Amino acid sequence: MQPFRLLAPLLALLLALPAQAAEVNVAVAANFTAPMKVIAAEFAKDTGHKANLSFASTGKFFAQIKNGAPFQVLLSADDTTPAKLEAEGLGVPGSRFTYAIGTLVLWSAKPGLVDDNASVLRSGRYNKLAIANPRLAPYGKAAEDVLASLGLLAGARKKFVMGENIAQTYQFARTGNADIGFVALSQVMKDGKLISGSGWIVPANLHTPIRQDAQLLSLGKGNAAASALLDYLKTDKARAIIRAHGYEI
Amino acid sequence: MTLSEGDLAAIWLTLRLAGITTVLLLIIGTPIAWWLAHTQSKWKGPVGAVVALPLVLPPTVLGFYLLLAMGPNGPVGQFTQWLGIGTLPFTFWGLVVASVFYSMPFVVQPIQNAIESLGPRPLEVAATLRAGPWDRFWSVVLPLARPGFVTASILGFAHTVGEFGVVLMIGGNIAGETRVVSVQIYDHVEAMEYAQAHGLAAVMVVFSFLVLLALYTWNPGKTRVGMP
Numbered sequence: 482m483q484p485f486r487l488l489a490p491l492l493a494l495l496l497a498l499p500a501q502a503a504e505v506n507v508a509v510a511a512n513f514t515a516p517m518k519v520i521a522a523e524f525a526k527d528t529g530h531k532a533n534l535s536f537a538s539t540g541k542f543f544a545q546i547k548n549g550a551p552f553q554v555l556l557s558a559d560d561t562t563p564a565k566l567e568a569e570g571l572g573v574p575g576s577r578f579t580y581a582i583g584t585l586v587l588w589s590a591k592p593g594l595v596d597d598n599a600s601v602l603r604s605g606r607y608n609k610l611a612i613a614n615p616r617l618a619p620y621g622k623a624a625e626d627v628l629a630s631l632g633l634l635a636g637a638r639k640k641f642v643m644g645e646n647i648a649q650t651y652q653f654a655r656t657g658n659a660d661i662g663f664v665a666l667s668q669v670m671k672d673g674k675l676i677s678g679s680g681w682i683v684p685a686n687l688h689t690p691i692r693q694d695a696q697l698l699s700l701g702k703g704n705a706a707a708s709a710l711l712d713y714l715k716t717d718k719a720r721a722i723i724r725a726h727g728y729e730i
Numbered sequence: 731m732t733l734s735e736g737d738l739a740a741i742w743l744t745l746r747l748a749g750i751t752t753v754l755l756l757i758i759g760t761p762i763a764w765w766l767a768h769t770q771s772k773w774k775g776p777v778g779a780v781v782a783l784p785l786v787l788p789p790t791v792l793g794f795y796l797l798l799a800m801g802p803n804g805p806v807g808q809f810t811q812w813l814g815i816g817t818l819p820f821t822f823w824g825l826v827v828a829s830v831f832y833s834m835p836f837v838v839q840p841i842q843n844a845i846e847s848l849g850p851r852p853l854e855v856a857a858t859l860r861a862g863p864w865d866r867f868w869s870v871v872l873p874l875a876r877p878g879f880v881t882a883s884i885l886g887f888a889h890t891v892g893e894f895g896v897v898l899m900i901g902g903n904i905a906g907e908t909r910v911v912s913v914q915i916y917d918h919v920e921a922m923e924y925a926q927a928h929g930l931a932a933v934m935v936v937f938s939f940l941v942l943l944a945l946y947t948w949n950p951g952k953t954r955v956g957m958p
Contacts, residue, residue: 540920609820614903617920642820642902645920653902658801658819 503706504531506551508542510558510693512620512647512665513581516726517556523722524713530706538646540617546571546698553701554710556580556693558647559619563696576697580714581728583691584666585623588680590657595679601661602633607640611653611662614643619691620650624663626688666727673725693728737930739906740914747822747910748890751829755837755886756879758830763841782835789832793899796828800900820902825910828900829890836885844878845871881945888941891934 509517514536521532537545539558546552546566555572557563560579566572587602589595594607601607613621621643628634642658644650647665654662666682669675695714701707713719720730733741766778784792799806800818807817818824852874856866872879894912901908903917911934918927 538920540922543922544919608816609902611902614917614920616917642904645898645903645916649898652797653819656797656801657803658797658817659902 503704503709504533505553505701505704505706505710506533506535507554507556507710508546508550508552509534509536509556510539510542511536512558512583512667513556513693514648515667516581516723516728519722520714520719523718524710527718528706528709528713530709532706532710538617551700553698553704553707555696555698556714557696558583558691558693560692560694563694566696566698571699573697573699573702576711577694578711578715579692579730580695581693581723581730583620583623583693584685584727584729585620585627585663585683585688585691586666586669586680586727587661587683588651588654588664588669588675588678589661590655590678591660592677592679595661595681597681599631599681602628602631602637605636605640607660609642609653609659609661610637610640611642611644611650611659611664613647613650613663614645618644618646618650619693620647620663620665623683623688623691627663627683630687668727670727733929733933734926736905736909737911737914737926740909740911740930741933743822743906743908744891744910744912747825747829748887750826751833751890752837752883752887754826754830755833756883759834759837759882759886760841763838764845766838766842767845781838784832785835789893789895790899792832793828793896796831796896797900800824800827819900820904820908822907824900825897825908828896829893832893832896833886833889836889837882840878840881840885841875842878844875844881848874880948884941884945888938892938 507517507521517534521534524530524532535542535552539562542550542552542555542557543562543566546555547569555563555566563572563577567574567577587595587599589601595601602610612624615621615625625634628637642653644653647668650662651664651668653659654664663683669678669680695711697707697711723730762777762781766774766781797819798804800810801807802811802817810816810818818827848871852870853866856870861869892912893910894916897908897910897913898916901910901913903909903913909917911930915927915930915934918924918930
C-alpha cells in the first residue's frame with residue numbers, strides 16, 4: 482500500500498487538471514485544416530482553453546464517433562453527417578449550425594489554361610479532370626452538379642480521376658497528372674489571390690451550396706471548452722479568418 | 731451479403747493485377763535474387779536494401795513519389811511520354827508498375843533464401859557433368875529451390891491483392907481500371923454503406939486465410955516472410 486499512498490495525491494492532481502485548464506478534442510473535416518489551425522491558436526490566446534485538432538474525412542469521423550471516439554466537437558464537411566449523428570443520439574440537439582460555406586473552383590497548375598468562361602471544360606481539351614469522389618465528398622457532389630448544369634457531365638465523366646477527398650484531388654491537379662480539377666478555393670487561395678496556376682471560381686448558382694455544419698457531440702455536453710469553441714466560431718474574428726481562406730459565411 | 735456488379739468488377743481487376751504482377755516479378759525478381767545470393771560485390775548491401783525498402787516505407791510515401799516520378803514532369807513520365815504511351819498514373823499498367831516495386835521484397839527474398847540454402851555444391855557437381863548455365867538453372871536450381879519459388883509466388887500475389895495506399899495515391903479510383911477491392915471497400919466504409927463493406931471485406935478475410943493456409947500446408951518450414 483505504501484506506493485499507492487505516494488501515488489494517490491499525484492493521481493488526484495492529474496484527475497483534477499482537466500477541470501481547470503479545459504480542453505476539447507475536435508474532429509475537423511480535412512478541407513478546413515488550414516483555417517482551423519489559425520482559429521485554434523487564436524482561441525487558445527483569447528480564452529485560455531485548448532483545442533486538440535484531428536483531421537480526417539467526415540465519413541471516417543462518422544464511423545469513429547459511432548464507435549466511441551473521444552471527440553467533443555465535429556466540424557463536418559457537409560450538413561448531413563451532423564444531422565445523422567444527432568438523429569442517432571450522438572450529437573446534442575439544437576447545437577448544430579453552419580460555420581462555413583465552401584467555394585468550388587476549377588483549377589489548373591498550368592497558368593492560362595483555365596479562363597473565366599471555363600472554355601477548357603467545354604472544348605474538352607484536357608487529359609484528365611480531377612474530382613473528389615461524389616459519393617464521399619460534398620465538393621465532388623457539387624462538382625458533378627456544376628457539370629450537369631453546364632450539360633457537360635456525360636463527356637467529362639470519361640475523363641474523371643477521383644480523389645478520395647478534396648486534398649487528394651488537389652494533389653492530382655497540383656502534380657500535373659490531371660490537367661484540371663475541381664478543388665476547394667481554400668486550397669488554392671491566399672489573401673484573396675490564387676497562389677499559382679489558373680482557375681475559375683464556380684458561380685454558386687451552378688451547384689447546391691456546400692454547407693459545412695458544426696455539431697456539439699454527446700461527449701462534449703458540459704465541457705466548457707467545447708461550448709466556448711462553438712461560440713468562438715461565430716465571432717467576427719473567426720469568421721474573418723474563415724473568409725480569408727476562401728469560404729463564405 | 732450480396733456482392734454488387736461494382737464489387738465483382740473490383741475483384742476481377744484485383745486478381746488480374748495480382749496475377750500479372752506476380753508473373754512479372756518472377757521474371758524480374760529471379761535474376762536479382764540469384765545475383766544477391768551469389769555476389770561478393772560491395773553493391774550487395776545497397777541493392778538488397780533498395781529491394782527491401784517497401785517493407786519499411788509507408789505505402790503513401792511510395793505512392794507519392796511514384797505519382798511525382800510518373801507524372802508529366804517526373805523522369806519516368808518524361809520517358810513514357812517520349813515513348814509515346816502517355817503517363818502511367820490513373821492507368822492499369824501504372825498500377826502494375828507500382829505493384830512490382832511494392833511487392834518486390836516478398837518475391838526476391840524467399841527465392842534468395844532458397845538459392846542461398848542450396849549452397850555451391852549441387853551447381854559444382856552439375857558443372858562437372860558438363861551442364862551449361864541454363865541447364866543448371868532449369869534442372870538443378872529450379873527443382874531444388876522450388877519451395878522458395880512457391881512461397882515467392884504466393885506472397886507476391888497475396889501482397890499485391892492487399893495493396894491499398896499506393897493504389898489510392900496513383901489510381902484515381904476509376905471503375906474497371908484502377909478501382910481494386912481494397913479501394914472499393916474503403917469507398918463503402920467512407921460512404922457509410924457498412925453492409926456492402928462487410929460483404930466485400932468478408933471475402934477478403936476468407937481469401938487471405940485460404941492463401942496463408944495453402945502456404946503453410948504445402949510449404950511448411952520454408953516460410954520466412956520478410957526475413958532475408
